[in-house]
Amino acid sequence: MLSRTADHLFWMSRYMERAENTARMLDVNYQTALLPQSDAVAELGWRGLLAISELTGDYLKRYGEIKPARLMEFMVADEENPSSIVSCLRAARENARAVRGTLTTEVWETTNQTWLEFNKLLASGELKRDPANVFEWVKFRSHLSRGVVVGTMLQDEAFHFVRIGSFLERADNTARMLDVKFHDVESDFYGQADDRDNEYEFYHWSAILRSVSGFEVYRKVYRNVIQPEKVAELLILRADMPRSLAHCMNRMSSNLRSVANTNSGDTLRRAGRLEADLRYGRIDEILSTGLHAYLTQFLANVGELGAGISKDFLVTQ
Amino acid sequence: MNSPFDEMHAAGNAVREHYKDYAQWLARQPADLMRDRRNEAELIFRRVGITFAVYGDKDAGEGTERLIPFDQIPRVIPSHEWRDLEKGLAQRVIALNRFIHDVYHDQEILKAGIVPRDQVINNAQFRPEMVGVHVPGDVYSHIAGVDIVRAGNADGTGSYYVLEDNLRVPSGVSYMLENRKMMMRLFPELFSLHAVAPVAHYPDLLLETLRSVAPGGSNDPTVVVLTPGMYNSAYFEHAFLAQQMGVELVEGQDLFVKDDFCYMRTTQGPKRVDVIYRRLDDDFMDPEVFRKDSTLGCAGLLRAYKAGNVTLSNAIGTGVGDDKSIYPYVPKMIEFYLGEKPILNNVPTYQCRDPKELSYVLANLAELVVKEVHGAGGYGMLVGPAATKAEVEAFRQVLVANPGNYIAQPTLSLSTCPTYVESGVAPRHIDLRPYVLSGKEVQMVPGGLTRVALKEGSLVVNSSQGGGTKDTWVLEASPQHQVPPPSASQSQSQSST
Numbered sequence: 001m002l003s004r005t006a007d008h009l010f011w012m013s014r015y016m017e018r019a020e021n022t023a024r025m026l027d028v029n030y031q032t033a034l035l036p037q038s039d040a041v042a043e044l045g046w047r048g049l050l051a052i053s054e055l056t057g058d059y060l061k062r063y064g065e066i067k068p069a070r071l072m073e074f075m076v077a078d079e080e081n082p083s084s085i086v087s088c089l090r091a092a093r094e095n096a097r098a099v100r101g102t103l104t105t106e107v108w109e110t111t112n113q114t115w116l117e118f119n120k121l122l123a124s125g126e127l128k129r130d131p132a133n134v135f136e137w138v139k140f141r142s143h144l145s146r147g148v149v150v151g152t153m154l155q156d157e158a159f160h161f162v163r164i165g166s167f168l169e170r171a172d173n174t175a176r177m178l179d180v181k182f183h184d185v186e187s188d189f190y191g192q193a194d195d196r197d198n199e200y201e202f203y204h205w206s207a208i209l210r211s212v213s214g215f216e217v218y219r220k221v222y223r224n225v226i227q228p229e230k231v232a233e234l235l236i237l238r239a240d241m242p243r244s245l246a247h248c249m250n251r252m253s254s255n256l257r258s259v260a261n262t263n264s265g266d267t268l269r270r271a272g273r274l275e276a277d278l279r280y281g282r283i284d285e286i287l288s289t290g291l292h293a294y295l296t297q298f299l300a301n302v303g304e305l306g307a308g309i310s311k312d313f314l315v316t317q
Numbered sequence: 318m319n320s321p322f323d324e325m326h327a328a329g330n331a332v333r334e335h336y337k338d339y340a341q342w343l344a345r346q347p348a349d350l351m352r353d354r355r356n357e358a359e360l361i362f363r364r365v366g367i368t369f370a371v372y373g374d375k376d377a378g379e380g381t382e383r384l385i386p387f388d389q390i391p392r393v394i395p396s397h398e399w400r401d402l403e404k405g406l407a408q409r410v411i412a413l414n415r416f417i418h419d420v421y422h423d424q425e426i427l428k429a430g431i432v433p434r435d436q437v438i439n440n441a442q443f444r445p446e447m448v449g450v451h452v453p454g455d456v457y458s459h460i461a462g463v464d465i466v467r468a469g470n471a472d473g474t475g476s477y478y479v480l481e482d483n484l485r486v487p488s489g490v491s492y493m494l495e496n497r498k499m500m501m502r503l504f505p506e507l508f509s510l511h512a513v514a515p516v517a518h519y520p521d522l523l524l525e526t527l528r529s530v531a532p533g534g535s536n537d538p539t540v541v542v543l544t545p546g547m548y549n550s551a552y553f554e555h556a557f558l559a560q561q562m563g564v565e566l567v568e569g570q571d572l573f574v575k576d577d578f579c580y581m582r583t584t585q586g587p588k589r590v591d592v593i594y595r596r597l598d599d600d601f602m603d604p605e606v607f608r609k610d611s612t613l614g615c616a617g618l619l620r621a622y623k624a625g626n627v628t629l630s631n632a633i634g635t636g637v638g639d640d641k642s643i644y645p646y647v648p649k650m651i652e653f654y655l656g657e658k659p660i661l662n663n664v665p666t667y668q669c670r671d672p673k674e675l676s677y678v679l680a681n682l683a684e685l686v687v688k689e690v691h692g693a694g695g696y697g698m699l700v701g702p703a704a705t706k707a708e709v710e711a712f713r714q715v716l717v718a719n720p721g722n723y724i725a726q727p728t729l730s731l732s733t734c735p736t737y738v739e740s741g742v743a744p745r746h747i748d749l750r751p752y753v754l755s756g757k758e759v760q761m762v763p764g765g766l767t768r769v770a771l772k773e774g775s776l777v778v779n780s781s782q783g784g785g786t787k788d789t790w791v792l793e794a795s796p797q798h799q800v801p802p803p804s805a806s807q808s809q810s811q812s813s814t
Contacts, residue, residue, distance in 0.1 A: 001565070001583055001584050001585075002565055002567060002571050002581060002582065002583055002584075003571070003582045003583060003584055004567075004568065004570065004571050004582070005565070005566075006584045094547070097366065097547055098546075098547045099566075100366070100556050100560070101556040101557070101559045101560035101566050102560075105365075108366065109364055109365060109366075112364065112365075112366050113364055116363070116364070157584060161584075259584060261584060261585050261586060262586065263586075313584045314584075
């Protein structure tokens with residue numbers, strides 16, 4: 001298939017995945033903010049969200065102080081913010097439009113309709129009235145997109161590049177979220193002992209889990225109280241958890257193998273090594289080297305992997 | 318001026334034979350059903366993304382994509398009329414392909430003095446680069462979109478005229494196909510009432526045509542569609558045709574030429590390309606030869622083309638055949654190359670480059686249609702009877718300043734067809750663009766695209782100027798066989814069971 005076509009497919013699914021993950025994080029922050037807590041703690045949550053997307057500077061320049069309503073506007077409906085949900089959905093739709101002939105009618109129509117209806121939803125004032133409903137809507141449109149891809153597309157190269165885009169983006173997003181959230185917790189709560197802080201800690205960890213639809217999964221897997229190292233294990237190493245790093249790398253490798261060409265040896269090796277590290281890794285080792293250091297390295301590796309895919313397949317000479 | 322001709326109604330408002338079933342059906346439909354169906358159609362077109370972009374529209378995003386209004390009342394052509402049109406179209410396109418081949422080779426028609434040499438050689442659409450270049454099968458215009466109108470005669474009958482031969486990159490065929498799909502979806506019962514000739518095999522015919530003109534030696538040729546990109550006004554159509562034919566939709570940046578062969582960049586490395594159905598004007602095709610600033614084409618393409626290693630469809634330089642200053646000579650071409658009488662009529666045309674004809678045009682400006690020789694899309698033209706005095710005078714200045722750039726024709730009273738508009742069903746002017754495919758043989762699907770001027774009285778049907786489209790039905794059997802017998806025996810026997 002054309003390299004440019006593969007590039008559009010890759011980015012189409014990356015942007016859709018990014019829109020979903022942004023909606024997930026906003027949703028959890030919004031829900032957490034409804035709990036009784038000090039303004040400082042609440043602000044910490046919103047700041048973390050901006051830090052994950054590397055948007056703190058942009059936001060403060062445009063909006064000044066941190067206010068939840070403004071921040072949600074910025075992250076959802078601001079067309080000048082390239083990472084806002086509206087920008088992601090537009091980019092997904094523009095990429096799909098560029099290769100609509102390669103997609104099944106259902107995939108194209110779903111992506112197009114998501115974009116058209118999201119604009120209607122925003123115009124109706126729903127984000128002010130009921131933000132949770134907007135986030136829920138975005139998540140479900142993303143579920144629908146994924147379902148329509150898996151349920152209707154021929155499993156050829158086009159399909160594999162769509163999947164590679166999704167898993168690369170998801171691995172990146174899960175790692176960022178873990179990094180920022182752990183950082184908050186470690187600096188402000190970790191090691192404290194009074195009851196009130198313990199309670200916060202519980203909500204904090206359950207928020208992380210909920211943002212990846214992992215709360216019930218955690219209970220099912222560990223049958224235990226929420227413990228930070230187990231949350232980390234679930235989201236990093238459990239290959240059967242669909243939003244974990246291990247799962248993403250696993251799917252990523254196998255899709256990459258299906259599109260391998262004569263130039264892609266090194267990229268495949270990188271992907272295989274990342275996958276193996278996660279498959280055979282142990283959470284106590286990871287925590288002893290420091291979670292932040294580990295995740296920073298992981299994000300750098302994922303970045304390089306993305307660059308390699310781009311060079312080998314998407315913008316070839 | 319001739320009397321107007323309506324496709325559905327004859328004099329005295331009697332319904333024409335081939336519209337009888339439809340008119341009866343229409344009379345039975347409640348008004349709100351037609352309105353509901355129209356809303357439904359618009360919703361579907363929007364969701365499916367059947368849109369076009371309007372040039373000169375600056376706003377980004379959704380605003381640049383418009384729907385072409387779809388009218389749900391079909392344009393019906395009886396089969397005997399289509400048989401004549403089909404013969405006439407094939408004859409005309411064959412002669413035009415012979416003409417283009419001739420002017421780039423032996424120039425016999427110029428030597429014979431039938432077409433003035435200077436009008437061909439100094440024509441901006443004449444490409445000296447093509448002189449002596451061999452193209453597969455000597456076919457230049459593989460896809461032609463011939464614009465036909467029907468004008469009323471004094472005795473109440475109508476005659477078809479060819480208005481333009483579009484031999485470069487005619488568009489609109491996707492609307493022909495989508496309109497049919499939409500009609501079948503909105504009004505399935507109509508298709509059991511009528512034997513409408515199918516058109517859905519057009520992409521198959523197109524692919525067959527393109528494969529048949531591949532460079533010699535490739536028995537499984539790779540065909541691609543070349544688009545200027547997703548912001549082009551006809552991008553939907555490019556993507557649609559590529560998908561329907563199951564071939565790659567490429568942009569210039571996807572192609573490169575090495576050792577006079579053309580390749581596309583794929584995820585598995587370079588892949589040889591044999592036939593390019595290009596939806597791009599000559600000027601943009603190859604920055605080595607034509608416009609240096611073009612990023613839409615591919616450097617070296619013309620080298621590969623002249624070496625016979627890739628086929629461009631349509632060929633470079635076909636514009637010399639559909640230029641409006643060449644148009645008046647088409648009937649003579651048919652006689653010259655084929656030794657046949659032209660089947661289709663030409664519209665009488667005044668060439669403003671000729672001082673005598675110019676003075677006639679200037680004296681009758683308010684009665685005439687004046688067009689730019691190279692113009693397209695309904696831009697830069699004057700429709701005398703519809704223009705204000707000031708508009709006519711302003712155009713007169715432009716015309717006098719550069720008469721060679723214009724031709725003029727009498728204002729034809731384009732036929733009308735009932736159309737669903739705000740106020741209900743009302744007559745609107747229409748034309749017809751059949752698509753003629755020339756490869757090993759000349760083929761076409763019955764009918765074509767009917768465009769309709771939605772503004773009352775307007776004669777400009779171009780989509781960029783507020784025109785809409787209709788489904789076009791060629792009825793397979795002659796109308797006499799279609800119409801149920803006058804007695805209501807059919808419905809009686811149904812109700813008694």
